[in-house]
Amino acid sequence: MKLIFEKSKKGAGRLNVADFSGSTLPSPFVPKDLRREEPIPLPEVSEVELVRHYLKLSQENYGVDSGFYPLGSCTMKYNPKINEEVASIREFTELHPLQPEFTTQGALRLMWELAQYLKEISGMDEVSLQPAAGAQGELTGMLVSQAYFREKGEERPIMLVPDSAHGTNPASASVSGFKVKEVKSDNRGLVTVQAIREVVESLGEDKIAGIMLTNPNTLGIFEKEISAVSKYLHGIGALLYYDGANLNPLLAYARPADMGFDIVHFNLHKTFSTPHGGGGPGAGPIGVTKSLAPFLPSPILRKGENGKFEFFSPEKSIGRMKFFYGNFLILVRAYAYIRTLGAAGLKRVAENAVLNANYIQERLKEAYVIPYYQRCMHEFVLSCKKYKVNYGITARDIAKKLLDNGVHAPTIYFPLIVEEAMMIEPTETESKERLDEFCELMLSFSKAIETDPEEFRKIRNLKSYGFDEVDAARNPVVKWSPEEDN
Amino acid sequence: MPYIPNTDEDRREMLAVIGVKSLEELFATIPDELKLKDELNLPAPMVESELYAHMKSIAMENVSFSGNRNFAGAGVYLHYIPAVVKELVRRGEFYTSYTPYQAEVSQGLLQAIFEYQSYICALTGMDATNASSYDGSTALVDAVVMAKNITRNSRIILLPFVHPQAVEVLQTYNIGLHLKIENIDADENGDFSIDELEGQLRGGDVAAVVLQVPNFMGFYPEGIPKIINLAHNYSALVIMSVYPFVLGSIKSPGELGVDIAVGEGQPMGIPSGFGGPLLGFIATKESYLRYLPGRIIGRAKALNGRVGYVMTLQAREQHIRREKATSSICTNQALVAIQCAIYLGAVGKDGFHKISRLCEENAHYAYQKLTQMDGINPLFQKKALFNEFALEIQGTGNVDAIYNALLVRGWLPGVKLGKFYPKYQNGLLLAFTELHSKAIIDEFCDDFEEVLRN
Numbered sequence A: 001m002k003l004i005f006e007k008s009k010k011g012a013g014r015l016n017v018a019d020f021s022g023s024t025l026p027s028p029f030v031p032k033d034l035r036r037e038e039p040i041p042l043p044e045v046s047e048v049e050l051v052r053h054y055l056k057l058s059q060e061n062y063g064v065d066s067g068f069y070p071l072g073s074c075t076m077k078y079n080p081k082i083n084e085e086v087a088s089i090r091e092f093t094e095l096h097p098l099q100p101e102f103t104t105q106g107a108l109r110l111m112w113e114l115a116q117y118l119k120e121i122s123g124m125d126e127v128s129l130q131p132a133a134g135a136q137g138e139l140t141g142m143l144v145s146q147a148y149f150r151e152k153g154e155e156r157p158i159m160l161v162p163d164s165a166h167g168t169n170p171a172s173a174s175v176s177g178f179k180v181k182e183v184k185s186d187n188r189g190l191v192t193v194q195a196i197r198e199v200v201e202s203l204g205e206d207k208i209a210g211i212m213l214t215n216p217n218t219l220g221i222f223e224k225e226i227s228a229v230s231k232y233l234h235g236i237g238a239l240l241y242y243d244g245a246n247l248n249p250l251l252a253y254a255r256p257a258d259m260g261f262d263i264v265h266f267n268l269h270k271t272f273s274t275p276h277g278g279g280g281p282g283a284g285p286i287g288v289t290k291s292l293a294p295f296l297p298s299p300i301l302r303k304g305e306n307g308k309f310e311f312f313s314p315e316k317s318i319g320r321m322k323f324f325y326g327n328f329l330i331l332v333r334a335y336a337y338i339r340t341l342g343a344a345g346l347k348r349v350a351e352n353a354v355l356n357a358n359y360i361q362e363r364l365k366e367a368y369v370i371p372y373y374q375r376c377m378h379e380f381v382l383s384c385k386k387y388k389v390n391y392g393i394t395a396r397d398i399a400k401k402l403l404d405n406g407v408h409a410p411t412i413y414f415p416l417i418v419e420e421a422m423m424i425e426p427t428e429t430e431s432k433e434r435l436d437e438f439c440e441l442m443l444s445f446s447k448a449i450e451t452d453p454e455e456f457r458k459i460r461n462l463k464s465y466g467f468d469e470v471d472a473a474r475n476p477v478v479k480w481s482p483e484e485d486n
Numbered sequence B: 001m002p003y004i005p006n007t008d009e010d011r012r013e014m015l016a017v018i019g020v021k022s023l024e025e026l027f028a029t030i031p032d033e034l035k036l037k038d039e040l041n042l043p044a045p046m047v048e049s050e051l052y053a054h055m056k057s058i059a060m061e062n063v064s065f066s067g068n069r070n071f072a073g074a075g076v077y078l079h080y081i082p083a084v085v086k087e088l089v090r091r092g093e094f095y096t097s098y099t100p101y102q103a104e105v106s107q108g109l110l111q112a113i114f115e116y117q118s119y120i121c122a123l124t125g126m127d128a129t130n131a132s133s134y135d136g137s138t139a140l141v142d143a144v145v146m147a148k149n150i151t152r153n154s155r156i157i158l159l160p161f162v163h164p165q166a167v168e169v170l171q172t173y174n175i176g177l178h179l180k181i182e183n184i185d186a187d188e189n190g191d192f193s194i195d196e197l198e199g200q201l202r203g204g205d206v207a208a209v210v211l212q213v214p215n216f217m218g219f220y221p222e223g224i225p226k227i228i229n230l231a232h233n234y235s236a237l238v239i240m241s242v243y244p245f246v247l248g249s250i251k252s253p254g255e256l257g258v259d260i261a262v263g264e265g266q267p268m269g270i271p272s273g274f275g276g277p278l279l280g281f282i283a284t285k286e287s288y289l290r291y292l293p294g295r296i297i298g299r300a301k302a303l304n305g306r307v308g309y310v311m312t313l314q315a316r317e318q319h320i321r322r323e324k325a326t327s328s329i330c331t332n333q334a335l336v337a338i339q340c341a342i343y344l345g346a347v348g349k350d351g352f353h354k355i356s357r358l359c360e361e362n363a364h365y366a367y368q369k370l371t372q373m374d375g376i377n378p379l380f381q382k383k384a385l386f387n388e389f390a391l392e393i394q395g396t397g398n399v400d401a402i403y404n405a406l407l408v409r410g411w412l413p414g415v416k417l418g419k420f421y422p423k424y425q426n427g428l429l430l431a432f433t434e435l436h437s438k439a440i441i442d443e444f445c446d447d448f449e450e451v452l453r454n
Helices: A047-059 A081-087 A105-122 A134-152 A168-175 A193-203 A226-235 A290-295 A328-364 A385-391 A395-404 A432-451 A453-457 A469-474 B008-018 B048-059 B083-088 B107-124 B136-151 B164-177 B194-202 B224-233 B244-248 B286-291 B318-324 B334-371 B398-408 B438-453
Strands: A126-128 A158-162 A179-183 A208-213 A239-244 A263-266 A286-288 A300-303 A309-312 A380-383 A421-424 B155-158 B180-183 B206-213 B237-242 B260-264 B280-284 B297-301 B307-311 B376-378 B388-393 B427-431
Touching (some): A047 B107, A047 B334, A081 B048, A105 A263, A105 A286, A105 A328, A105 B048, A126 A300, A134 A239, A134 A263, A134 A290, A134 B164, A158 A168, A158 A193, A168 A179, A168 A208, A168 B318, A193 A226, A208 A226, A226 A239, A286 A290, A328 A421, A328 A432, A328 B008, A395 A432, A395 A453, A432 A453, A469 B297, B083 B334, B107 B244, B107 B297, B107 B334, B136 B164, B136 B237, B136 B260, B136 B280, B155 B194, B164 B180, B194 B206, B194 B224, B206 B224, B224 B237, B237 B244, B244 B334, B280 B286, B334 B376, B334 B388, B334 B427, B334 B438, B388 B398
Parallel strands (some): A158 A208, A208 A239, A239 A263, B155 B206
Antiparallel strands (some): A263 A286, B260 B280, B297 B307, B376 B388, B388 B427
16 A cells, blocks of 8 residues: 555645744744754645545454454453543643642642552552553562562572563563573473572572563463462572563453562553554553562652542662553553452453463364363464374464454464463453454364365455565665655 | 344344354363453443533533633644545544554555655655554654664763653663663753763763753753764664744754654644654654664555555564564554644645744744743753743742632643652743644733732
């Protein structure tokens, strides 16, 4: 499809902005050595053409609103429309972040209450809403850990990360100054005290800052030994970080604090239904236990004695993670979601997310191999290895075939500990009919591959497929150039 | 149950397929001692109509100022957002999708972000950019990390009046970065000595010199081309943080020889939203493309010959490189980037330059009127301004009295500088955009004068 720049026509764009003195470039207000002579090459398109352009683009995109989106690890649940509506209330959208606090009490109340809910859900003692996304939450948690040990006068340079972890975990630990050491999962896909102890003892107990875990882990399996793991790590003075990407199945069932975690981040754009927006914006608040609360980013909120809400800087704060207070309009959506569901509703969310995942797992377990088969939580990971070995059909081929049949593909090739992995997370907002359609499709694929792998490989419906990513990276074109129009 | 489509009958059938009797049984892998015994203590659920009323009542506890009665800036600016922008950004196919890992069903989003990247490159005069950073402050951190990795040097020199919150963010990230962050101080009138800068550069090991244009106080630092040359003479990179609309009036950072341009994209079609979500942009020269953090969208050829778009150069990113990645960013501000692109398409070339000029003209008109009043001085004398400036309200404590009196009259009269710099307790920072017409400015100035007299 043509780029907006290629649709430009001189004189076509006519925005109704108030008129100015009429003088053109160069601007008389700019110091001579900086003055711009020529206008910026922005396109000129009429409003109706702009609308058609983006409408067309949106039609070439697939979202949860389009259909089933079982992208493991991403919790692609339905995004309630009322949440969009309330997030566009003018008294929220038009607030300036530097207004005096007495004029923003509604916003502060909402944030304060949301923090209370997140504390209750996770069992943590204090919450910062500032981080913009899960990975920034992780980074915040890691910096809090750095500050905590610095305060104690301990030098603990190493952060442990299991081999099944999300890529953001080692990256966040590393960006915050830790060295990352991997812990191997056992043959059930779980992290054990024994495996951790082996790594710890080879490096020195007093060198270990902590571990980053997600529970259930990226195989969708609950880490049964978690209490023993936290007891052991606390015993050597280390901290436990909870990656909240997989919190959905635990809502109202179990809490990270009770498992012994010291820090947790929430992905509001996963668990609490705020839209993923094609990659963002999300929100990644973090919760911590009492001993870490003084190190949280600045500012956080408290309720004063007079009932007024106010920002303050925690005593030993690591400082600020971003401008202002966090992705406020995303927080509004998550707040609305929690208020809609209440405690009982959140419990139903967890139950139905787990039910849906187990249902698919049961239906697919004969046709596909599930290397760590057991009762899963909100997602599970199957392997397409046997199709690769026997017929040359990879997880990627199967993913593309799903796309060709109008369904979004699951996450593929992750976690790294499963060969030809396909990670399936249906979420609670899908009906049995949708799950059945998906299962039928996957089962029909298994037959089709065994019958005629070459025929299976053929793509019939996608407009374009098989992008040459190697060439795209070798000869990168990352913007439009005016020369192209000639 | 809201948002859960399965019926009890469905659940029974599904449990039977799984081979368990109850939903609770599905949670058997969680050890009993970890299972919550009590229900969570959360407010009772609400139906949609109740929720809307509740949200509206919370919202009404705020005092919102319409854009034309609001002169607060300091990083977030009130510009008009055309209706067409708000309408298009709410297409469900965009906002309910994930990061476009599956290019075949994400061409719309990928092209929209490719166009966003093209816009940012056009504005900054640069060759490459990413699909967004969290905000202007983290974009600055990203740029500093790039400079560190490109030069392998470890000192960062900040010129005066880089946004103080951005500096705070840089210092927080620096807990893990271990850079030496040094400030060049401003004199009484906000200026700094280029000799002092040269002295610092002479010490070597400088990764980057950072400046903001216009700076936090609203004026152009003097001798920008000279600063850039000087930094380059000592093999340091130059990072320039810019207010997008200033780019309609000044040469692009690329043309000026800047190495990395960053900024806060919020003024381009994004609501102030109490400070979030915002939009960080970061752009650089072609040679530094592979040092950029986060998602980058590139053109690619499909098997059937069609041209399309994919996430490219992923070998830089956390999901591939894990602990060796230079940033942990995963979720970014994609939808906000698209909103910005739609906005730029809506205002177009003509509109963008008109808005830039209106910002300048309205601010200069207000500056003339306000600085003529008794009891007000410009905080810094004889500065070249864009759309924001700092005033000094004479007399201890007067700034608070005047600020509050103007609030009562329904104005948000800028931002008090004491919040950011203790030494400028009497300072007030005011920003102007295309929303602040001559008539509004006249009304504001009349009120200001009355308040000053009382």
